[in-house]
Amino acid sequence: MSALPHDRSEQALGDILSKQNDLAVLPQVVFKIMEMTGAESSSVTDLERAIAIDPGFSARILSQANSAHFALPKKVTSIHEAIMFVGFKSIRQLAATIGVFDMFLGKNDAESIRRRAWWRQSIDTGVAAQAIAKRINGIDSDTVYTAGLLHLIGKTVLDRYSPGDYMKVEKLLEAGAGDVQAEQAVFWLDHVMVGFAVAQRWGFPKELILSLDYCNPPQETEPCRQNRALLAVGHSIALIVRDGIHIDDAPTVLPRWAMDILGFSEEQYLPIINEGRGAIMEAARLHI
Template sequence: MGLFMKQGIDLRHIDPRLRTMDRSLPGVSKPQNVADVVVKKRLGEQIISRVETLPALPTIVTQLMQLIDDDRSSVKNLETYLRQDQALTARLLKIVNSSFFGLRNKISSIPQAIVIIGYNSLKNLVLAASTSKLFQGSCPAYGYKENGLWQHSFMSAEWAKKIGLKLGFDIQSAEEMFVAGLLHDVGKLILANYVNTDCKEMIKTIVESQGNIIVAEETTFGLDHARIGSKVAQKWNFSKKLAAIIEFHHRPKTASLYAKETALIHLVNYLLSDGHYGMYENFPLKNDLCIDSVGMLGVTDEMIADFRTQISESAAKWDESVCLG
């Protein structure tokens, strides 16, 4: 089976509990014997070793990101580099011109894009354009429809940046939150490769875990997508900060470093997942918001309600051009 699953899935034919499960119950895992533990440990080691075989980000992408970070670089330098990869440039402009951003006038060149959206934002969109193909297709083991994981990841990136700015993050930190939001679920791409084509066993385990995706992953694989995602970030030479945020975004209370940033990604992931954006409506996902961690951000119930409304409005603007199909 390929890394990025293309098939769809009809959850109604898998288990009637998908429609009736009690979402208020805590996640529980199945009893395990020694043999199960050994098998899962070996599987977990195999999955981690697979991360080491992942291809690096394209050289053109890493060079572009370094160039944008260089104070001595110019728009002309950036445009020269982008000319080396016309497909990347086309995807980049397609994202910028999508209805999701709602720009009044069409952007037709890189210099124009820099003027309109700014240098740092362009850097993040270069990363988004270069990784978008990884997230395309469906990922039914996690409840995502065609291009649904890309929608979740890209919207998480945008809202991590927007909410970060609203909460007082400086512009550089907010741009970092864009990257964290974009890549926080990259580990799901790896784990999905180890799920049977029909996904029945995985979804059954999610149901038995009362919708707790982390418990279901640990029951199935012996590890979870957050840990694998952190390994991917390290493989791609992102910062230790980003790797830590990804690793603890489902357990923000246990984050010993970058607690505020981790809490922000936790909040954004909760809001996007709870809205089932890009997902099958009846997928048995249970979302828990860590009140203590979110409280550290100074977020009130009223603010969360407002974020929900704004995210819903932005989701209505989502179109396939952002998916770059």
């Protein structure tokens, strides 16, 4: 796995994780939901009980289930109804969204602006990647969406570890460096490595964890190649939307290795971009 740390990076990763005890702040109910929604033996009643343990979390699940995104035929008033109407996979998505969101909150204006931008980009990536995933047989588009939500979690962990140092990263970005290059220059590791380690610590499903390395083209023998490619394409489309890149220039932003893995020809680049961009715009309209 190319996202795994090595040498000095491993030492830096251990230092960062050891000094962030609040990484365990992800609600225990999220761990349980991720586990249960991945198990065939779990029932609606089992999942309902797991969620009901945390009243605050239950309220947020109900609020999200009643949002315009799901357009339910009636307002749900119980966790049982929410599960029945939106399904296990959507409850898993909601749990990940609610659980991870708090990690993107800053203590001051500068941190908040930076992290809110990352959160918006994470949502846009997940939405675009999920839309494109539905074109491909055998892909769990919900896992791809959740991976999109998580793929920048390493950035906020690095920022929480040392906000001043992440400002140094931003200076390098302004000078033309790429994200990974700039982070490695300052921290000796990058957000992909950190995100991979954090997802492992949180006990997320293996398929989800292995999907997070969107920066490095996978070898043919590596698992989750299509998920990683979808995440890379979704991330690129999110950048196209964020930066207002003209449609004529947009295809050059897409990573060719990812498009090749997904079996898309150059003639499909623009339709893919438009599909992902449309999904992002619709999500924004629904206030997702």
